[in-house]
Structure formats: structure tokens, C-alpha cells
Amino acid sequence: MTWIIGALVFWAAAWLLNIRLANARFAASRAVRIAVPLLFGLTILVLWEGFVRWLEISQVILPAPSQIMTVFAASTDILWVDFVQTVVKGALRGFVIGALAAFVVAIVIDRSPFLTRGLLPIGNFVAALPIVGIAPILVNWFGFDWQSKAAVVVVMVFFPILVNTVQGLRETDKMQRDLMQTYAASYGQTLIKLRLPAALPFIFNGLKIATTLALIGAIVAEYFGSPTRGMGFRISTGVGSLAIDLVWAEIFVSALVGSALYGLVAWTEKRMTFWHPSQRG
Numbered sequence: 559m560t561w562i563i564g565a566l567v568f569w570a571a572a573w574l575l576n577i578r579l580a581n582a583r584f585a586a587s588r589a590v591r592i593a594v595p596l597l598f599g600l601t602i603l604v605l606w607e608g609f610v611r612w613l614e615i616s617q618v619i620l621p622a623p624s625q626i627m628t629v630f631a632a633s634t635d636i637l638w639v640d641f642v643q644t645v646v647k648g649a650l651r652g653f654v655i656g657a658l659a660a661f662v663v664a665i666v667i668d669r670s671p672f673l674t675r676g677l678l679p680i681g682n683f684v685a686a687l688p689i690v691g692i693a694p695i696l697v698n699w700f701g702f703d704w705q706s707k708a709a710v711v712v713v714m715v716f717f718p719i720l721v722n723t724v725q726g727l728r729e730t731d732k733m734q735r736d737l738m739q740t741y742a743a744s745y746g747q748t749l750i751k752l753r754l755p756a757a758l759p760f761i762f763n764g765l766k767i768a769t770t771l772a773l774i775g776a777i778v779a780e781y782f783g784s785p786t787r788g789m790g791f792r793i794s795t796g797v798g799s800l801a802i803d804l805v806w807a808e809i810f811v812s813a814l815v816g817s818a819l820y821g822l823v824a825w826t827e828k829r830m831t832f833w834h835p836s837q838r839g
Contacts, residue, residue: 652711726757
């Protein structure tokens with residue numbers, strides 16, 4: 559009972575502090591923007607810990623955050639091997655290949671009205687296919703190692719980036735394109751100096767969507783065949799052996815990695831599109 563009372567008191571105090579910070583005159587400062595979500599997340603963890611201890615929930619059903627952190631600290635070698643296999647070899651390689659392929663195809667589509675009308679609807683159709691149906695097929699094609707996981711990631715990230723890039727290349731209006739023609743600019747010069755800069759917000763929007771899809775795709779693909787390592791493999795075997803605390807540790811790592819990748823893309827976007835209205839303070 560002491561745990562739940564302490565957790566509720568901490569939650570109430572943190573809630574009031576968050577309200578004060580959000581409504582303060584310096585609420586737009588970087589420190590406050592970082593502190594508010596961190597404090598909110600900390601309150602969730604404290605409530606989680608309190609309810610698990612108060613209700614005496616079995617670790618097999620829901621381990622406490624303290625237990626998850628204990629397993630995390632004791633399993634860093636396993637978590638690192640799984641991180642390299644899933645994120646570095648599978649997710650990142652598939653993300654890079656899919657992004658580059660989508661960018662090249664978007665340029666080709668931009669120059670061909672036929673491909674614009676023919677390929678984009680097919681792309682939307684393929685993007686709607688369930689990953690649990692595509693993953694086992696690609697595992698059969700490319701084997702159990704990281705190549706099949708990268709292939710699944712390519713399929714998942716290709717069309718979001720493609721659609722956003724194509725839409726971004728159409729962002730410039732006719733007057734701007736006519737102005738480039740009066741300067742006798744070629745298609746390549748117009749693309750590099752006018753259309754690509756205007757498309758950057760759309761391209762980064764597709765990249766941000768793809769960062770989370772890449773990690774999800776790599777983990778799900780490991781459910782259908784993997785070496786004896788990888789985050790998806792460890793989650794699958796951990797559930798089967800009732801090592802739920804290790805499963806939550808893997809989930810914690812995937813959440814950290816996904817947030818870091820998204821933040822890296824968002825940081826790059828802010829540096830490269832500082833001129834865009836969405837990035838102005």
C-alpha cells in the first residue's frame with residue numbers, strides 16, 4: 559500500500575509541475591520541451607512500479623520497471639548482439655537501400671506521366687499488403703540471415719518515401735518553373751536548384767515515417783526465421799520460455815533505437831530546411 563500511495567503522490571506532484579512548466583513564459587525553451595515529456599514518462603514508470611508492487615502482479619504477466627532494468631543491466635551482451643543483428647545489419651541497411659531506391663524511382667516517375675499514373679497506384683496496393691504475409695516469402699527467398707530482414711525493410715520503407723518524394727517534387731508552382739526556363743535551365747539544374755529544395759520537407763516526412771517502419775519490419779521478419787540472435791528472435795523465444803522481463807528489455811531497446819533514429823532524421827531536417835515556415839520559431 560505504501561508503494562501505491564507514494565506513486566500517486568509523485569504522479570500528482572509531477573502533473574502539477576508539468577502544468578506549471580507548460581504554461582510558463584519560458585515554455586518554448588529547449589530545456590522545458592525536453593523536461594516535460596521526460597517527467598511525464600517518469601511518472602508513468604513510477605505508477606507502473608507502484609501498481610505492480612501493490613497488486614503483487616506476477617513477473618510472468620507484467621514485470622516491474624525495476625526488474626526490467628535489472629535484467630537489462632545483466633543482459634547487455636545479449637542485447638548488444640541482438641541490436642547489431644536487427645538494427646545495424648537488417649533495419650539500417652534496408653532503410654538505406656529502400657530510401658535510395660525510392661528516391662531514384664521518384665525522379666524517374668517525375669519525368670514520365672505514364673509511370674505517374676501506372677506505378678503509384680500499384681505502389682499504394684503493395685504498401686497495403688500485410689507484413690506478416692510478405693515476411694515469410696522474403697525469408698524463403700533470401701535466407702534466414704540479415705538479407706531477408708533488409709528485404710522486408712526495403713518493401714516497407716520504399717513506398718512511403720516514394721509517395722512523399724513524388725508529392726514534394728510537384729510542390730513548386732508554374733511561375734517558379736517558368737522562371738527557371740527563362741534562365742535556360744536544364745531539367746537537372748531545375749531539379750537540383752529549385753524542385754529538390756522545395757521537396758525536402760516532404761522527403762524528410764517520408765524518412766521519419768520510414769524510421770519506425772524499418773525497425774518494426776526487421777523485428778517482425780525475425781519471427782519467421784533468424785539465426786540464434788536478433789531482437790525479434792529473442793522476443794519470440796522469450797515469450798515461449800516465459801522470460802518476459804528479457805522481452806521487455808528488448809522492447810525497451812527497440813523503443814530507444816526508434817526514438818533515436820527518428821530524432822536524428824528530425825534534427826537533420828531542421829538543419830537542412832531551416833528556411834521552411836514549419837521550422838521557424
